[in-house]
Amino acid sequence: MQKVEVQLGERSYSITIADSFAGIDAGIAASKQVVIISNPTVAALYLPQVQALFPDAAAQHFLLPDGEAFKTLSSFEQVLGFLLEQRMSRDLLLVALGGGVIGDLTGFVAACYQRGVDFLQIPTTLLSQVDSSVGGKTAVNHPLGKNMIGAFKQPVQVLINTTVLASLPPREFAAGMAEVIKYALISDAGFFRWLQQHHAQIQQQDTAILAEMIGHCCRMKADIVSRDETEQGERALLNLGHTFGHAIEAWLGYGEWLHGEAVAAGMVMASELAASRGWLTPAEVVKIRDLLAAFSLPVAAPESMHINDFIPYMKTDKKVKQGTMRFVLPTAFCQTAVVDDVTEAELTEVFGHGYN
């Protein structure tokens, strides 16, 4: 069992990574009021095991339909209504059992129910295990924008069970790997080589190797978030590939490509932009593309998409400050920085003739 400590003063918590749901803190397991938020797919597989973590509670559950389409204010209101009908008090422990949608929504409910109750996160996708379980970003979508309504709310603990990944569709496992590779590209060339070397074991889902990989990502993200909880600076580096990626997701219509797939293509585009500035060699761009491709990820935007299709989305991105487009770009192999001097002209110059 691995343990990662997220240091955030009085909001500190630990992430436990094991090949079961083991490792819950005794104080949390002793909760007397527990409500588990999940979806039917995940609940069918794991709900009884998770209920059994709480011997002192008759843990109730509320299921939301599966999918990003239900990460809405309406679902938020439904969950809150359920909690009030059940007369849950401020002593309530909310449990998020599922992927990013369940985690983001449950965290936001936990932030707002009676101005804040505890929540335990049990992420069941690779993406949510390495990404949304660390950092405290919670949110729901609005028809006019993704993640536009939310809060910063830290869980009391995160329980990661690597064996649940065996029930994940292969395409979703690959999408999670895009975020794993992102950590290497941000600042860790050693981890990049480790991923190249352990490709086969990762694809076979060797639980010890998965635990090591997930633990490494959580530790990297925890370090960054500890230094920059509310994303004033360094934390922005975690958005590598996201400015291009969000444009791909939005242009295709959300759900067409998975978030991780769009980020994979976005990281290649960020690398190509960096290469045109002389910050990466062509050989380094090839190495990055090859690792992504080895995990069955796309390495270019959809062929039908022109650079002019990207620009409107880039200008309305949540990360835009005072009207300037901001990109996270590699400044060397496995190093990154926030860059705000990219112009439309440069984008057209680099990408105007196709992506290769």
Place this chain on the structure above:
Amino acid sequence: MQKVEVQLGERSYSITIADSFAGIDAGIAASKQVVIISNPTVAALYLPQVQALFPDAAAQHFLLPDGEAFKTLSSFEQVLGFLLEQRMSRDLLLVALGGGVIGDLTGFVAACYQRGVDFLQIPTTLLSQVDSSVGGKTAVNHPLGKNMIGAFKQPVQVLINTTVLASLPPREFAAGMAEVIKYALISDAGFFRWLQQHHAQIQQQDTAILAEMIGHCCRMKADIVSRDETEQGERALLNLGHTFGHAIEAWLGYGEWLHGEAVAAGMVMASELAASRGWLTPAEVVKIRDLLAAFSLPVAAPESMHINDFIPYMKTDKKVKQGTMRFVLPTAFCQTAVVDDVTEAELTEVFGHGYN
């Protein structure tokens, strides 16, 4: 002009009390994106003056209908939709111009819009000036309970203009005085005497006296909140009179009595309960009743209400911990403590034969 500093580390802010809307921080006045949330009554009187505080912004506004009935998730969603339609970024400054309803709702929107934007509070009722402008409690109501959905969110500044109270209905001014007197009863016998001595000037709304009185209340609340931001301990004392008061409001139907009126009657009941325990003398209870009555406040629950009508509300109060009823009671004249050993039997004994 008076200034009160609320010390909360990096979330510290100042409250400015003047006989105009003067005193805004230069950095806040320089905001380029400003949206003012208000209601038609208040906006008709003060919107142009508040817009003029922001020379660098074309300050927009969004008006909600007046009243507690609109402090809902639906209003929350409407305001968020407006901000998204106007493409407001994270640089947005939200301005709450109104009483507690506008302040609580706007603060909650500010807590959640893109996971948090700045907000400036301009409270226009006596109650919101002495109470909800300090402490960062924001919320909306749910059909199953008041203030059940919300967040802790501190404003960047609070601007109090004492002259706006001249346009407040006398009954609302009196209701604000209940909260003012509450501060004296919590821990400040000197302030109790000051209120007795300055009764006439307060009723005539002498602006210098009002500024001194409001400043004193804000300073007391700021001190308490600085020591206990998220209401783990001492902050609970601010609920003096509220356990009885909430029961009165809920039993009559919200809006029948004003919150401050119910709190006034609730403080008398808390004093009577304390007197029956020997913690106050009968003469001290009379002094408390007389000061409340001098400001035209009720000093007993509605005649038709029996103690048995109170108990169900007391058991579902948000302050209930593990099923125990909790009361804030005077332990001596102008001293208070949280008491959790009050039983139904004691309540029936003290109040079962009427309130006098």
